[in-house]
Amino acid sequence: xxxxxxxxxxxxxxxxxxxxxxxxxxxxxxxxxxxxxxxxxxxxxxxxxxxxxxxxxxxxxxxxxxxxxxxxxxxxxxxxxxxxxxxxxxxxxxxxxxxxxxxxxxxxxxxxxxxxxxxxxxxxxxxxxxxxxxxxxxxxxxxxxxxxxxxxxxxxxxxxxxxxxxxxxxxxxxxxxxxxxxxxxxxxxxxxxxxxxxxxxxxxxxxxxx
Numbered sequence: 183x184x185x186x187x188x189x190x191x192x193x194x195x196x197x198x199x200x201x202x203x204x205x206x207x208x209x210x211x212x213x214x215x216x217x218x219x220x221x222x223x224x225x226x227x228x229x230x231x232x233x234x235x236x237x238x239x240x241x242x243x244x245x246x247x248x249x250x251x252x253x254x255x256x257x258x259x260x261x262x263x264x265x266x267x268x269x270x271x272x273x274x275x276x277x278x279x280x281x282x283x284x285x286x287x288x289x290x291x292x293x294x295x296x297x298x299x300x301x302x303x304x305x306x307x308x309x310x311x312x313x314x315x316x317x318x319x320x321x322x323x324x325x326x327x328x329x330x331x332x333x334x335x336x337x338x339x340x341x342x343x344x345x346x347x348x349x350x351x352x353x354x355x356x357x358x359x360x361x362x363x364x365x366x367x368x369x370x371x372x373x374x375x376x377x378x379x380x381x382x383x384x385x386x387x388x389x390x391x392x
Contacts, residue, residue, distance in 0.1 A: 184214030
C-alpha cells in the first residue's frame, strides 16, 4: 500500500503545499498510514487508484486535513479515503469527482473514534454499486460533528446520495447544505435513516373536540 508514501508504527508525518497525481497502490493509492499521525494542509491529491482509499488509507491513526483538494480518485471502497479506527478532522477541504465501486464515493470510514468536518465541500462524488455517494460511516462513533459543510451533486447507487450512517444516533449536522443528491434505485436521497437506530416517532394526540 501507499503508492507514494507508506508510514507505520509511531510515524508523525506532515505534508504541506504538495501535489500527488496518478499514484497507484493496493491500500492507499498515494498514502498509507498504519498507526501514528498524519497532517495534510494546502495539498492536492488527485487521479489515484487503489482497492481502498485511492488518496489515503489509514488504520489506527490520527488524520488532520486542512484546505486541501482530493479529486478524481477511484477505488473499490472509499474513492478518496478509507479510514479504519481513525480520528479524522477536516477543515476547508474539497472532495470532488471521486468514485467507489462499493461504499463511500469520497470517504469510507469504519470504527472511527472521531469524525469532525468543518466547512468541508463534497461535490460530484459517486458510487457504482454501493451506498454513501459522498460519505459512508460504519460503526458507532464517540464523537461526530458536521458543521457548515456542503454536499452537492453526489450520487449513490442505493442508499444515501450524500451520507450513510450505518448505526449512529444523534449526529449533529449544523448549518450544512445538501443539494441535488441522487439515489436511482432506493430512497433516502441525502441521508437514509436505518429504522433500527432511528428515534421513535412523536406520539400522536387526538384533536380537541369541536
